[in-house]
Amino acid sequence: MTKLASDFSNIKISLAPMQGFSDVIYRSAINKIGGIDVFYAPYIKTENESIKPKSLADIEPGANEGIVVVPQVMGNKPADILQVANAVKALGYNELNWNLGCPFPMVAKRRLGAGLLPYPEIIDDILAEVVAQSDVFLSVKMRLGYLSSDEIWPVLDVLNKHRIKEIIVHPRIGKQMYNGSADKSILSAIVGKSAHPVAYNGDICTSEQASSLIAENPTVSHLMIGRGLLCNPFLANQIKGTEPNKFIKRTQLLNFVGAIAEKQLDRLQGAGHFLQKMTTYWEYWSQMFADAHRAFKTIKKCRTIEEYTDKVQDMVLGWELTI
Numbered sequence: 001m002t003k004l005a006s007d008f009s010n011i012k013i014s015l016a017p018m019q020g021f022s023d024v025i026y027r028s029a030i031n032k033i034g035g036i037d038v039f040y041a042p043y044i045k046t047e048n049e050s051i052k053p054k055s056l057a058d059i060e061p062g063a064n065e066g067i068v069v070v071p072q073v074m075g076n077k078p079a080d081i082l083q084v085a086n087a088v089k090a091l092g093y094n095e096l097n098w099n100l101g102c103p104f105p106m107v108a109k110r111r112l113g114a115g116l117l118p119y120p121e122i123i124d125d126i127l128a129e130v131v132a133q134s135d136v137f138l139s140v141k142m143r144l145g146y147l148s149s150d151e152i153w154p155v156l157d158v159l160n161k162h163r164i165k166e167i168i169v170h171p172r173i174g175k176q177m178y179n180g181s182a183d184k185s186i187l188s189a190i191v192g193k194s195a196h197p198v199a200y201n202g203d204i205c206t207s208e209q210a211s212s213l214i215a216e217n218p219t220v221s222h223l224m225i226g227r228g229l230l231c232n233p234f235l236a237n238q239i240k241g242t243e244p245n246k247f248i249k250r251t252q253l254l255n256f257v258g259a260i261a262e263k264q265l266d267r268l269q270g271a272g273h274f275l276q277k278m279t280t281y282w283e284y285w286s287q288m289f290a291d292a293h294r295a296f297k298t299i300k301k302c303r304t305i306e307e308y309t310d311k312v313q314d315m316v317l318g319w320e321l322t323i
């Protein structure tokens with residue numbers, strides 16, 4: 001039997017790391033809606049042996065006040081990962097998430113992200129060095145494998161040998177990209193095999209999906225949600241049973257969308273760039289409306305900032321919502 005939503009008030013819900021989305025602008029805005037306990041920042045990679053200042057500015061504590069952030073690293077050399085670990089430690093962080101899930105072929109063929117999963121011995125060597133040389137706790141975000149879901153078992157054997165804070169599993173293989181569905185049924189076997197706490201990530205878009213996943217896997221106490229929260233910023237509240245009424249929801253939504261627009265206007269040059277950026281958000285936000293197709297088309301047709309602002313107000317305050 002599925003538990004009631006109110007039974008899940010103690011579940012930890014995190015925002016998944018998402019390049020182009022889960023940055024400080026988005027984190028600050030969605031944090032005001034509430035329900036999200038931890039925010040994973042998009043991955044940092046070391047380029048030409050130095051970290052992009054923009055990546056560090058995004059996780060700078062002053063800009064992230066009141067938000068629990070976990071930085072993420074993408075790398076396959078101990079020196080690179082240690083460089084990021086030292087940089088985040090200098091900013092006051094004690095946890096760094098290691099990306100073993102990025103599926104994109106350009107990344108994976110360089111044995112980065114999910115592309116490292118077929119090589120447990122390399123993962124072992126990296127962890128031996130990084131864990132010995134840094135007191136920043138590593139957590140791991142991983143897929144089931146790159147070419148096959150069998151790859152996860154030897155990787156778990158390796159992870160079990162090392163000091164790892166948590167393993168966050170997105171049960172797809174890299175080759176799948178985002179096709180098909182996440183294999184939720186494999187979670188209990190992973191929990192059984194892992195010496196570390198296991199968190200779940202993938203295809204949680206409704207509070208019912210969250211409820212049944214937790215009911216079936218009662219030892220899992222952390223759900224990481226990505227696209228579900230992009231499409232519905234109230235999802236964490238709905239899972240925890242703290243959803244506001246429809247009137248408050250529309251007001252909060254307008255503030256949320258407005259706060260992001262304001263920050264993007266400060267950051268970007270010109271209406272063209274601004275509208276382009278807002279369109280990338282609306283690919284997801286349009287899903288909140290009963291007529292998602294028309295909502296997205298309405299935004300794509302905007303040619304000025306004023307037109308955009310008017311249409312958004314119109315839609316958020318007046319159109320039928322599905323969330």
Ligand SMILES: Cc1cc2nc3c(=O)[nH]c(=O)nc-3n(C[C@H](O)[C@H](O)[C@H](O)COP(=O)(O)O)c2cc1C
Pocket residue numbers: 016017018019020021041042043072099101102141170201202203204224225226227228
């Ligand atoms: C636009 C986008 C950007 C992403 N960027 C990252 C990233 O920087 N690091 C990472 O580990 N995963 C990244 N992911 C994967 C998500 O964190 C998450 O694992 C994936 O979307 C599955 O979860 P969901 O079904 O809840 O969205 C990204 C996903 C999307 C859609």
